[in-house]
Amino acid sequence: MKKINSKKGWRFRNNEKKYLNKILKSDFSAGSDNYMSEKFETLFAKKHNQKFAISSNSGTSTLHQALHSFGVGHGDEVIIPALTVGMCGFVVWQCGAVPVYADVDSETFLIDPNDIKKKITNKTKAIMVVHLYGLMCDMDKIIKIAKRYNLKVLEDCAQCFLAYDNKKRISGTIGHVGSWSLESSKHISSSEGGVLTTNNKLLAYKMRKFGGLGFTNITANSGKVRIDKNKFQNPNWKRHNEFGYNYRMSELCAAVALAQTEKLEFFVKKRKNSGNQFIKVINESKSNILIPQKVPKDYIHSYYTFAALFNGKSRGVRWSDFRKKFLNFGGDGIYSAWQTVNNEPCFYKARKKGLYSGSMKISNSYGWGETPVAVKLQKNIMQFTTNQKNSNEIKKQILALKKTIEYYQ
Numbered sequence: 001m002k003k004i005n006s007k008k009g010w011r012f013r014n015n016e017k018k019y020l021n022k023i024l025k026s027d028f029s030a031g032s033d034n035y036m037s038e039k040f041e042t043l044f045a046k047k048h049n050q051k052f053a054i055s056s057n058s059g060t061s062t063l064h065q066a067l068h069s070f071g072v073g074h075g076d077e078v079i080i081p082a083l084t085v086g087m088c089g090f091v092v093w094q095c096g097a098v099p100v101y102a103d104v105d106s107e108t109f110l111i112d113p114n115d116i117k118k119k120i121t122n123k124t125k126a127i128m129v130v131h132l133y134g135l136m137c138d139m140d141k142i143i144k145i146a147k148r149y150n151l152k153v154l155e156d157c158a159q160c161f162l163a164y165d166n167k168k169r170i171s172g173t174i175g176h177v178g179s180w181s182l183e184s185s186k187h188i189s190s191s192e193g194g195v196l197t198t199n200n201k202l203l204a205y206k207m208r209k210f211g212g213l214g215f216t217n218i219t220a221n222s223g224k225v226r227i228d229k230n231k232f233q234n235p236n237w238k239r240h241n242e243f244g245y246n247y248r249m250s251e252l253c254a255a256v257a258l259a260q261t262e263k264l265e266f267f268v269k270k271r272k273n274s275g276n277q278f279i280k281v282i283n284e285s286k287s288n289i290l291i292p293q294k295v296p297k298d299y300i301h302s303y304y305t306f307a308a309l310f311n312g313k314s315r316g317v318r319w320s321d322f323r324k325k326f327l328n329f330g331g332d333g334i335y336s337a338w339q340t341v342n343n344e345p346c347f348y349k350a351r352k353k354g355l356y357s358g359s360m361k362i363s364n365s366y367g368w369g370e371t372p373v374a375v376k377l378q379k380n381i382m383q384f385t386t387n388q389k390n391s392n393e394i395k396k397q398i399l400a401l402k403k404t405i406e407y408y409q
């Protein structure tokens, strides 16, 4: 039998296996379904001081569930940052609505409230903010705008667990809904998975119902469908009183998600430690070849990744050369930013044709230069990994960066 690489899997070595065994032994809890997901939801809600948490099969599904609960539909517009993953745009399209791209701040890389204001029309229904790389957006300004125009606010925290703003508020708890991804690269993971939180019972009900196939007996608190066999096993029982998707988290994923949530603070602390060490080595180098994502005063970054603006062009150093050098010095990789959503081919082509969601016509009034800051940043961002197993692994990355900076000094 092939030997298991002991360096791998360190994130999943505690209750993950115990809970997985439990759920496998239970034949997937037939008759008492959602056992692990309920436990996971209860713990996740508690750690965020929220009344409701709803587990889901991905951090894309969660965004779709949230927009649906806001009533986003055909012809509506949702403002999203241009600098984010395509999934933020996909879910708007999945609602039959149109993503309208707001530019980002050149220093924090986060959605710019001033540009949000400029992009609001009478079709705008919601603002999706993305706490990119683990840093929270300026929620005070965003909530103020949302209140003024009666818009819903969705906080995409896929990359942001237990970050704080300058008022000590936890990421994901300020807008109407918070949304997280538990995909494998995230602070905590169940391979694939997602979770939503809210304090609003109606939104919780709508999100759970939409992701739970519209089963009649779903409530804001519970996705259980097999509640009362005598009532259920009856030819007259009507199962679905609404349309929906099957976005439910599997019990296997929920078993892992529960164990991971138990150690959430541990994983976040580890990434914060890595992020802070990257900053330290850059500050000590006195070089400006990398300019770290700016953390506003009294904000606490959760460092899903350490992101910096590459500033080597002026001295003739290419992005790809810097990356190669970093790898040569033992670095484990530098990731580039995704295309801005408006420049991903599917969104670009839809906009160019003036068509969206099938035959829906869209206005082209925003033109193409509407997010110049995001477009420029995208080409120059470097993302460094922060998910090292231990201090030796972190040291290796920091040393590689130190040597790379010195090489180009």
Ligand SMILES: Cc1ncc(COP(=O)(O)O)c(C=O)c1O
Pocket: 058, 059, 060, 061, 084, 085, 087, 088, 130, 156, 158, 159, 181, 182, 183, 192, 193, 194
């Ligand atoms: C900012 C952001 N939003 C949404 C998603 C989508 O999450 P998932 O991959 O779980 O569908 C991701 C994941 O990569 C993300 O980084």
